[in-house]
Structure formats: structure tokens, C-alpha cells
Amino acid sequence: MSGRVLDEKGEGMPGVTVLIEGTSLGGSTNSDGTFSIQNVPSGSHTLVMSFVGYTTKRLPINVTAGQNTAVAGLSMSENTTLLNEAVVVGYGVQRRQDVTGSIATVQAKDFVPGQVTNPEQLVQGKIAGVNITTGGGAPGAATTIRIRGGSSLNANNDPLFVVDGVPVDKGGISGASNPLSLINPNDIESVTVLKDASALAIYGNRASNGVVLITTKRGVQGEKFTVNFSSQTSVSRPFRTYEVLGADEFRSLIQANGSASQVATLGTANTDWQDEIFRTATTLDNNISLSGNLGKVPFRVSYGNLYQEGIVITNKLKRNTGAISLSPVVLDGHLRIDVNAKGTQLENRFIDNGAIGGALFYDPTQPVRSAESQFTPFGGYYQYLTPTGVPLTLAPGNPVAALRNTNNISDVQRFIGNVQLDYKFHFLPELRANLNLATDLSRGSGSSTSSVTDFGNFNSTATNVNQNGRYSQYKQDKDMRLLEFYLAYNKQLGENTKFDVQAGYSYQDFETQGPLYLPYRFDRTTLFTLGQTQTVTGYYDPFRLISYFGRANFTVKDRYLLTATLRNDNTSRFGEDNRSGYFPAIGLGWRLKGEEFLANNTTITELKLRAGYGTTGQQEIGGPFDYLPRYVTGRSTVQYQFGVDANGNPIFVTALRPSGYNNDLKWETTTTYNVGLDWGIFDNRLSGTVDVYQRESNDLLANVFVPAGGLANQLNRNIGSLRNRGVEVALNASPVRSDDFTWDLNFNVAYNKTKITDLGPQQENFPGYLVEGIPGGTGTTVQINSVGFPNNAYYVYQQVYGENGRPLEGIYVDRNGDGTVNEQDLYRYKQRAPLATFGLSTNFAYKKFSLNAVLRANTGNYVYNSLAGNLANFANANTSTGFVGNLPVGIRDTGFRTQQVLSDYYVENGSFIRGENITLGYNVGKIFREGSNLRLTAAVQNVFLITKYKGLDPEIFNGVDNNFYPRSRTFTFGVNASF
DSSP states (O other): OEEEEEOTTSOBOTTOEEEETTSSOEEEOOTTSEEEOOOOOSEEEEEEEEOTTBOOEEEEEEEOTTSOOEEEEEEOOBOTTOTTOEEEETTEEEEGGGOOSOEEEEEGGGSOOSSOOSGGGGGTTTSTTEEEEESOSSTTOOEEEEETTOSOSSSOOOOEEEETTEEOOSSOOTTOSOGGGGSOGGGEEEEEEEOSHHHHGGGGGGOTTOEEEEEEOOOOTTOOOEEEEEEEEEEEEESOOOOBOOHHHHHHHHHHHSOHHHHHTOOSOOOOHHHHHBOOEEEEEEEEEEEEEETTEEEEEEEEEEEEEOSBTTOEEEEEEEEEEEOOEETTTTEEEEEEEEEEEEEEEEOOTHHHHHHHHSOTTSOSBOOSGGGGGGTTBOOOBOTTSSBOTTOOOOHHHHHHTEEEEEEEEEEEEEEEEEEEOSSOTTEEEEEEEEEEEEEEEEEEEEOTTOGGGOOTTOSSGGGSSEEEEEEEEEEEEEEEEEEEEEEEETTTEEEEEEEEEEEEEEEEEOOSEEEOSBOSSOBOOTTOEEEOOOOEEEEEEEEEEEEEEEEETTTEEEEEEEEEEEETTSOGGGOEEEEEEEEEEEEGGGSHHHHTOSSEEEEEEEEEEEEEEEOOSSOTTTTSOEEEEOOTTOEEEEEEOTTSOEEEEEOEEEEOOOTTOOOEEEEEEEEEEEEEETTTTEEEEEEEEEEEEESOEEEEEOOTTSSOSEEEEEOOEEEEEEEEEEEEEEEEEOSSEEEEEEEEEEEEEEEEEEOOSOOTTOOOEEEEEOSSSTTOEEEEEOTTSOTTEEEEBOEEEOTTSOEEEEEEOOTTOSSOOSGGGOEEEEESSOSEEEEEEEEEEETTEEEEEEEEEEESOEEEOHHHHHHOSHHHHHSSSSOOOOOBTTHHHHOOSSOOTTBGGGEEEOOEEEEEEEEEEEEEEEESEEEEEEEEEEEEEEEEEEEOOOSSOSOOTTSBOSSOOOOEEEEEEEEEEEO
16 A cells, blocks of 8 residues: 655655554655655554644545555644654653653754754754853864753853763763764754753753754655765855954054064064964765664664865864664564664864964064075975074964965774564563673874974974874773663553553773874984884773662543653763762642533643652762772873993983872752743644752862862862752644644743852852863963852952043952952953743744744843953063064054053953854755655755954854864855655
């Protein structure tokens, strides 16, 4: 038999599960909504069609032997209540109506479109309370994800990622800026975020900062063989660049204010150094997947190839990914086997962000290249030299030459695989046993080569040209092994009560190690021969987690809900007395819509109250042995001579030294209170959620200074408490829904306020822990962690202004009134984290056309404009000898002669509205043959930015705008075809 399933607009629906009720016969519709089911017995049957987000439909059919029964009139409508939707939770799934925790899911159809190369970009701006900040515009740049603000001071604040049931390593791997870049977004089916303790506690040990569950695509039983191909081509340019003085203005400034010797250094060129290091970059992203059934074994195989150039010259990334999934069901449906394997090979060529700062500072009156013979040893690039032709002391290097002469590359491989067996006992079908065996293997290696013509590694005393330059290598291996087993029992008691309980065990083992030998070829002072090795210190960092967990869910009359969870974790990071941690949680739910007084109400479609309480843990700080007394390898200067070699040269042995430790280290714990409301009206044409929460973290893990007299100046300690309070609102609307035109809208807003409530016993007048170093002096910091204030508040002087509104140089408010302005007058001013985040997504569809747009906004975040604070002063331009440096345009507003790095003048409002993405799509439809489909898309990313911030970009996680890699505006054309 065969047929085609249509949606409310009359378009084919791909991926719909179509089954003959009571049998295993069936499959999924392909790209145009068609399906075919073979070997259906003659007679009367019921055809069941199901799809996430749509009402399951049952249709009586009659099959005649020997004929292909064509079923007409198959259509599905959206299930706006979504009550029966399966929601992924920790260790299983639940009906959405039974969920008591704060959980948000984004399906593939709702992902952010466009040139998406990292998984987290798929949901940026889509989920309330999830703030995703990229570390700049470099390919594969690190991304910071904060769920409800983060729970720690300087322990790991990243969420736990679980990929197809595998909790992966939180840390990165050498050679990859962003470990998530090793996962192909095109393989992802859905992303679910667990936010409150009722949902999180099942992952107790690393769940304080939220859990992100990633489910990848796989084959479906009975699915017809399908080939899907997608290709995207993108071009990118810097969206913004730093504003500095042009060559003519700079030349005039030096001529008017500089000495005769400084004026003499000026050139005649007119060079825009940022224009020289930036370029129009190209990205090619191609993916192909095959899915279907091998006999009765559903499968999906995919391959992806990404080539992405950075907008800074020489910067690029290449990625090859492969994935395979098998999902057979055997033993008459009692045993389900899920096999998942994902492999990635990544090649990077990095750039030093200091080259961006160099392009801002370098004299714009000098040329990029020069034909003069004195520059030949430097590859013909202009450089600042002494009369003898060697690099001028303290002079900056040509930023173009610095990029061209440096080859910083890496090669990274990652494999994530698991086999999960879920067995439903024959003698007791309500009881299931689940075994998950998994591994996560990463291999990172790389090298950095500075050529013999490199200015910064020039050896003026070299007798051989190969003694110039530098070469170094690194390597890191990371292995994770996982064994998890649990039993689950679910039972219906009478008509009104059902429950399911589960209990399990988890063993997770991590090993990180580096090499004992690194090959060198040349160094500034020593010439090595090819293949010669130099002995360096290796390392081996293992740690293990052993856990026991259990959960019970009770549902009475589909209205009264209870979820109770308990996890016991044991970590090797702490001493025996502190290893065990218990993390309980309880969640309650009341579906008011099920009560008699609302059951017949046609306006209110859904109304449910939720409340949850629970505790989660944190242990991600420092190394695996910080609680143990131990000896470590000393610095290279700590060496002793032990005899001589055969040539009479002394033999030096590096000494071991005792290391600082803290035997009292223990779990940091976070207690969360959450109250939520899920609602829907007008057949859920308008629906949403509201959550109010408080999170209290105690025994904060932090690396802090300790009193003198010990083995170290800083140690990891449990020092205090932190509190987050917030409100999250998500709104979904379908203002228009007709045959030809639909309009869907999603809006979310989250408010979070953080306050440090305790930092332990301290000396009198202790201001707090200084953090976040900035340029402009040795050891200068601009943020502080203090009791009674947000974490990472700015710690600066209050600027005094003249009658003309300009800041007065070196004049600050004497805040304590003692008649002297000194460090006692520093004050806490604003914070780097946003107080509120907003996301808006809108989707229009008219016949075969579609238009999607995503906007994001932050308010209450402040940014320290380090570029202006460090460089926007006349001293920066003309206090050097033999060269002069350019200035940011901020000098026009202040006229500062010297640096004023700790003035609150440079702490600027970083609130913004960003047009994240606009995508136009056209569905061509059938190509070549029935069952095929072609879709074309055109997208623009980073469409616009509205902000008062004067610097490059207000969206900088650490709040310091210094050598920031600019984000780009990207234009993408895409083709998606299925057969």
C-alpha cells in the first residue's frame, strides 16, 4: 500500500511515522510526504500516522490481496496542546504533560537557519534563560553558554552536554578552540535544555549549570531509502572594525605634538592596516546522508565536509565528519538496540589575536612592503630596524608579516560512540533493563612555526639563517569511558493512577595525558637537526565518577504529578572523607485544565502549575590531585648538575618541588527553587511558560590567594556562597494560519540577578578577589568579586568631568573623603553579565516561499573598552624611540596625555539589539522523479546591530574589549535536495 501525508497547507510532510496498528509494518514518509508499506495482509486495518507536534491520526483502511492499495486524503493537523509529545529527559523520555521541571526543546524545524557550523548556534536566542556568546568571528571560536547565569565564581560554569545519552567531557582538547565544533550541526535532530533541579538532579555531579541534551538523526523502522544532499556557500566580511586615526590625521597629530626625531620616523604611505589583515572570506559546507532500512534494521549514514576561511588572512578551518546509527528492534519488539558512532577530523590554522591589536597600533604612514635591501632578511616586509639592520628594541612588528610568517596549525580527531540496549522483559513487560556502553576519544596535536624571516624571532647573533625563527609542538590525548545501567518499571494502577520508577548505576572514567617527547627543528638560540628530540615533562591526569541514581514519577488522574530524584556521586577529585555527595530533588505539578471547572472551557487550552526543589553539584576545578600532597617538576631554572656527558658537557637534571594542596576540598552544591506555569489559550494559538527561580550555591570552589608560609600563593578552596534570582518568560503565537499563509512567532525574555553572599572569613577591609587582567600595567585588573555585589563587577575610579563634559585627566572622586585619591577610592560599578536577555523568532510561509528571522538583545551588560583605555592617549603615540604608534578615535573625546586605565569612563553600556539572521526560502518541489524535492535558501547573518557602545562589539563574555576578533556579516546561498 502507498499514500502521501499532507499538512494543513496541503504540502507533503517528511518524517511522519506511518504504521499498521498492531503490527511492525510501516515506516516514515520521505521528503515529499509519500510512503510505501510492503506485505500488508489483506483485510481491514487501522493506519496510524504520528509526528512530533501533530495530532496522531488513525484511519480505517481495507487492503485487497495482490493489489497496491493507494490511500488518499491523508492529512495531519498540529496538536497545539502537545500533551502527548515525547520530551527527552535524563535517562529516558516523558510525556510533556507529565513534566514537572523546567525543560525547553528546540526541534530541527525551528533551528536558527543560515551558515551554522557549531551546534550551539542552532538554538541561539531560542530558549529563555540560555545565553550563548561566541568568542568572536574566528572559525570554530570558543563559545560561552550560561544557563540562568552560572552558579560558580571560577569553577567550570559550562553546562553538561549529553549526546545521544553520552555525557561528554566538559573540557576542550588541545588544538580546538571550541570542542562543540567537533559535532556536525547537520546531524542534530533536537536540542533539549534542562534548567531547574527537578530536571537536573538525575545528573547531579555536573548539573549545577544546566544540562543540554543533543539527539541526533537516525533511521526509522520501515522508512523508504532516502538520499539527502545539502550544500551552502557563504561569503563574509567584517561587520565592524576598530575606529583608529587615518594616516593623514595621524601624521598631522605627530607633526603638531611630537619631537623632531619622532616626526622623522613618519613615512609617506597611507596604509589601512585593518584593511590589510582582513579579507572577504569564503565558506563551503556540504553534507550528504543516506537513510532507510537494511532488511528490518533502520539506519542512517552521513558525511559532512566544511571549509571555512576566517576574515583575518591565513585563518581557516577544515572539518570532515561522519556518523552512523543503527536502530534494530528484535525479540518480537522486546529488545531495542541503538548504535551510534560519530567521528570528526578537524584542521585549524589559527591566528594570534595580538595581530589584530598590532594592526590598530601600527603607524599608518608606513608601507606593508619595501624593496629596500635592509628588509630582505624579513621577507621584504617593512619593519622598524636599527642602523645595523636588526629589529629595533620594543618596536612592534609589521602585522601583515606577523600573520604571513607564522603557521600555527592543529589536527584534532574525536570519536563519540555508544551502544545502548533496552530490553523489555518477556515475563514482565512493565520492567525494562537499559545498558549504555560509551566512549568519547579525542586526539589533539599541533605546531607553531615562525619562519626565519619573522621579525619577532630574529637572532642578530646567528651564524646560520636557520637559527632565526622558532618551532614548537604540542599533543594531547583525552579518553572517556562510560558504563551506565538502570532498571525501569512502569505500571498503571486502575484507571486513575500510574507510576514509573527507575534505579541505576553509572561509572565514568576520564584520562588526559600529554607526550614525554616533542621534536624540535630550530630555536632562537639553539640549532637542532631534523629528527632530534628534546625531553620535556609529560603529564597524566585521570579522574573517575561512580554514581547511583533513582527517580520515581507518579501521575494521578492525569492532573496531579510528582517526580522525586536522588543521585549519589563519588569523585576521585576529593579526599576520601569528601568524595561522596547526595543530590536530591522533588517536583510537583498540577494540571488545572484537567479539573472540572476548566475541563469544558473552550478559551483555555492548557494550564499547569509546576514547583520544584533540588540540589546539584560541582567539582570541575583544577586538576585531579589538588587534594593530595605531591611533588611536581620545577621550572627549567630549577636544575642540578649531575656529572658530564661523553663530550665533557654538564648534565643537568630538573628538580622536583613540593606543590600546594588542599585536603579539605569538597563538593560545591547548588540548591534551586523553581515555580512555573505552562499555559495555552485559543486552541493554543497563543501559549507560553513563566518560571521564577532562586539558586543558591554554597562552598564555592575558587582559586584564591592564601596567606604566606605555605607551598603555594594560590590554592583551590571552598570559600563562600552565590545567589541567582530570576524570571523567564516564553511566548509562542500563531497569529495567522491558513491554507496559503502561516505566521508563527516566538518571543522569550529572561531576567537574572547574581549576588555574592559570602566569601568566608577575611581580613578587615578586604575588598574582594581581584579578577580579569587588562593591558596598561603589570598585574592590573578591572573586575572584582565582593560580598554583596554581582560577580565580576567592575572595580574602577569614578571619573570627574569638566564643564564642557569632557573627562578631566587624572581627576577622580574622593569617595571615602580622606582627602587623597588612591586605591581606597576604587568602587564597584556595574557588571559584565547582562541583567536581561531577549530572543525573537518569526516564521512566515506563503505557498512555496518562507521567510525566517531571528533577533537577540541584551540589557544591563557593561563592557570595558580596553582599546581606548590602553591606547587612546598621546603618550601611546609619541613616547617611544624610533617609532610612533597609532591612536583610537577616542582620543578626540578625551585629549588624555597618559593612560587612565581604571577610569569608569571606559566602562560603557553594552546593551544591544542584534539582527541575528534573515533567511528566505523557496521550495521548488519535485525534481526528476516522484519522491524527490529541491529547496533553495538565501540568508544574511549579523544583519544589524543597535548599541550605544563605542567600541567594536558589545557582546564580549569577559567584558573586556581587547584584540577582539570581529564578527562578520555573512551572506549564504543554500541548496537542499532529497531523492
